[in-house]
Amino acid sequence: MKIYLSQDAVARALGADEVAAELARHDVELIRVGSRGMTWLEPLAEVEIDGVRHAFGPVTVSDVPALLAGTLDGHGPTEEIPFFANQTRLTFQRCGVIDPLDLDAYRAHGGLTGLERALDMDGLGVVEEAKASGLRGRGGAGFPTGIKWETVAKAEADQKYIVCNADEGDSGTFADRMIMEGDPFSLIEGMAIAGVGVGATKGYVYLRSEYPDAIRVMKAAVEVARANGLLGASLLGKGPAFDMEIRVGAGAYVCGEETSLLNSLEGKRGVVRAKPPLPALEGFLGKPTVVNNVISLATIPVIFEKGAAHYANFGLGRSKGTIPLQIAGNVKYGGLYEIAFGLPLGEIVNDIAGGTRSGQPVKAVQVGGPLGAYFAPHQFDTPFGYEEFDGAGGLIGHAGLTVFDDTADMLGMARFAMEFCAVESCGKCTPCRIGAVRGVETIDRIAAGDMAAKELLTDLCETMTDGSLCALGGFTPYPVMSAMTLFPEDFAGAREAAE
Amino acid sequence: MQANSPASAPDLGAIQEVIEAYTHLEGPLLPILHAMMEAFDHVPEDAVQPIADALNIGRAEVHGVISFYHDFRTLPAGRHIVKICRAEACQALGANGLADAVLTRLGTSWHGTTPNGAVTIEPVYCLGLCANGPAAMIGDKVVGALDEAKLERVISEAGA
Numbered sequence A: 001m002k003i004y005l006s007q008d009a010v011a012r013a014l015g016a017d018e019v020a021a022e023l024a025r026h027d028v029e030l031i032r033v034g035s036r037g038m039t040w041l042e043p044l045a046e047v048e049i050d051g052v053r054h055a056f057g058p059v060t061v062s063d064v065p066a067l068l069a070g071t072l073d074g075h076g077p078t079e080e081i082p083f084f085a086n087q088t089r090l091t092f093q094r095c096g097v098i099d100p101l102d103l104d105a106y107r108a109h110g111g112l113t114g115l116e117r118a119l120d121m122d123g124l125g126v127v128e129e130a131k132a133s134g135l136r137g138r139g140g141a142g143f144p145t146g147i148k149w150e151t152v153a154k155a156e157a158d159q160k161y162i163v164c165n166a167d168e169g170d171s172g173t174f175a176d177r178m179i180m181e182g183d184p185f186s187l188i189e190g191m192a193i194a195g196v197g198v199g200a201t202k203g204y205v206y207l208r209s210e211y212p213d214a215i216r217v218m219k220a221a222v223e224v225a226r227a228n229g230l231l232g233a234s235l236l237g238k239g240p241a242f243d244m245e246i247r248v249g250a251g252a253y254v255c256g257e258e259t260s261l262l263n264s265l266e267g268k269r270g271v272v273r274a275k276p277p278l279p280a281l282e283g284f285l286g287k288p289t290v291v292n293n294v295i296s297l298a299t300i301p302v303i304f305e306k307g308a309a310h311y312a313n314f315g316l317g318r319s320k321g322t323i324p325l326q327i328a329g330n331v332k333y334g335g336l337y338e339i340a341f342g343l344p345l346g347e348i349v350n351d352i353a354g355g356t357r358s359g360q361p362v363k364a365v366q367v368g369g370p371l372g373a374y375f376a377p378h379q380f381d382t383p384f385g386y387e388e389f390d391g392a393g394g395l396i397g398h399a400g401l402t403v404f405d406d407t408a409d410m411l412g413m414a415r416f417a418m419e420f421c422a423v424e425s426c427g428k429c430t431p432c433r434i435g436a437v438r439g440v441e442t443i444d445r446i447a448a449g450d451m452a453a454k455e456l457l458t459d460l461c462e463t464m465t466d467g468s469l470c471a472l473g474g475f476t477p478y479p480v481m482s483a484m485t486l487f488p489e490d491f492a493g494a495r496e497a498a499e
Numbered sequence B: 001m002q003a004n005s006p007a008s009a010p011d012l013g014a015i016q017e018v019i020e021a022y023t024h025l026e027g028p029l030l031p032i033l034h035a036m037m038e039a040f041d042h043v044p045e046d047a048v049q050p051i052a053d054a055l056n057i058g059r060a061e062v063h064g065v066i067s068f069y070h071d072f073r074t075l076p077a078g079r080h081i082v083k084i085c086r087a088e089a090c091q092a093l094g095a096n097g098l099a100d101a102v103l104t105r106l107g108t109s110w111h112g113t114t115p116n117g118a119v120t121i122e123p124v125y126c127l128g129l130c131a132n133g134p135a136a137m138i139g140d141k142v143v144g145a146l147d148e149a150k151l152e153r154v155i156s157e158a159g160a
């Protein structure tokens, strides 16, 4: 009997290892895989029946006898579950399917085809292919990846670097974590292709310390890649040199900002650097450096495998390709959902996520992490795309969606946004460092019934927007102002009476 | 673990050994500080000068880096560190009430250690389990779908 069991952090956090230990006491072929992304089913076990994987979950230790006897109620073939079947899985094509550290399985499922193709091109060709795909940075800013690479490719230097931003600090996001735990070779391959494109021979993954499972899998994957000649003195034994290291962050949200990240990687305080110079020209240790998000880089292999045009065919307007939505918070069906850009927000929240887990009405959705705006149900027709969300007064960020039911206290959420900014500020600019502290105080005044403080809060937010060097101070006004504008009843003071 | 007890101040030889394992790296300071945490559960004051010497930087710079990052501490914590997620997606699933209840029961506050020295409670902002919260982390182990009973069980298993 062949059983696939998720070893993603979500599955392990919900008891997958205990299930694995129980299964190991029986005569089964157990393969630990990444997550299929349907996290409400974790720990998910898949039993192969006539060559088709059938889903069972959430599975507990006490379910094991029934699972083995074939009497446990399941969900049918995994890939026919609507949440899964309706996706377009490009970046995540192998996640949850293969043993993450099995390089042969990786190859058998399309892996390394992209790198092979890139090695037949020159650097310029690689950069052109990235440009043609229309891929934009998935870390939040949405800058075209190919154009960033072109700048680094054209810079003259004795050493260039590929730095992968795996700091994934945004609440409501976990796509980076899932791909690193479930298909780490896709990130390694993407970084190698980037290296070929720009002429970099060394890569770093800056991975947050809050992700111990991802750190373990990535470190092991680099070892496997090195031992098999994928990485090293010559990529796949025929390309240029490229090797990489996994570096661990130290619990600072701001280190996800690319220049702060570079300082941190150099062993300094994670203070944001003024731009220019661009990291593309003067990045890690002053050398030309590509800084890209995990998903940007892990999407490169499929672009090179299937061709830029195939990828660019998906999407909406200037938001090309697919986006791994991360559906989080108070939802019935949460997890990772990869789909072409363009789905209306309401369809994601109501149809795909099935509304709230609590069964209460949806009150608000925060899109794009702690610096993203709140959306109310009347804005649910907004299509998921960079320009579309910008036009609606928000941002898609790293594509996390956090759903709140009608018990949410939006003044409390606005206060939290300011508090978070104060805790995580790198301290370089006053509007952020001091403004966020004032923001908390001002919101407390509103809560106490001082309605004049609302105007103060608005002014403060304008100061933060205008006077901050990076998006931590600059975008914290998004959640604060959207909460106050969309939910004035939560900012009406005398809160005890209302509750 | 012996290294936890403040009585066993790490000796300079052990500190030097940790440092030397990383000096060949580009940007070795964070790896060194992580290794100090791993070996001694804090960055001992006695390590600051040797680190500064090895990397050819000032003591103040080393102190500045240690103090910038939430992960590094200069004094030993409780025997176990429990990090409870305070971020938005966990709040949407009741993390605030959960944390309040647990802190009250343990008689401590954020960053505080239980009176018996067993557990230090730290806030954390997202563990990437945002569809399966509330979430927490005990040492290197993550747990999700917490309610008060489950979190208290996890914490008491840690010895509080």
Ligand SMILES: Cc1cc2nc3c(=O)[nH]c(=O)nc-3n(C[C@H](O)[C@H](O)[C@H](O)COP(=O)(O)O)c2cc1C
Residues within 6 Å of the ligand: A136, A137, A138, A139, A140, A141, A142, A143, A145, A165, A166, A167, A168, A169, A170, A253, A254, A255, A256, A257, A258, A259, A291, A292, A293, A294, A296, A297, A470, A471, A472
């Ligand atoms: C406060 C702050 C935090 C950020 N956190 C992250 C992060 O965790 N991961 C990430 O990829 N980008 C993050 N970014 C964006 C990066 O600065 C940068 O735009 C990105 O790494 C570029 O890669 P991309 O073009 O592939 O998106 C953050 C930006 C700011 C201002």
Ligand code: SF4
Residues within 6 Å of the ligand: A254, A272, A424, A425, A426, A427, A428, A429, A430, A432, A433, A468, A469, A470, A471, A472, A473, A474
């Ligand atoms: S906005 Fe805040 S985090 Fe960003 S550079 Fe200024 S002080 Fe640092």
Ligand code: FES
Residues within 6 Å of the ligand: A171, A172, A173, B085, B086, B087, B088, B089, B090, B091, B125, B126, B127, B128, B129, B130, B133, B134, B135
């Ligand atoms: S918000 Fe708590 S795990 Fe992400």
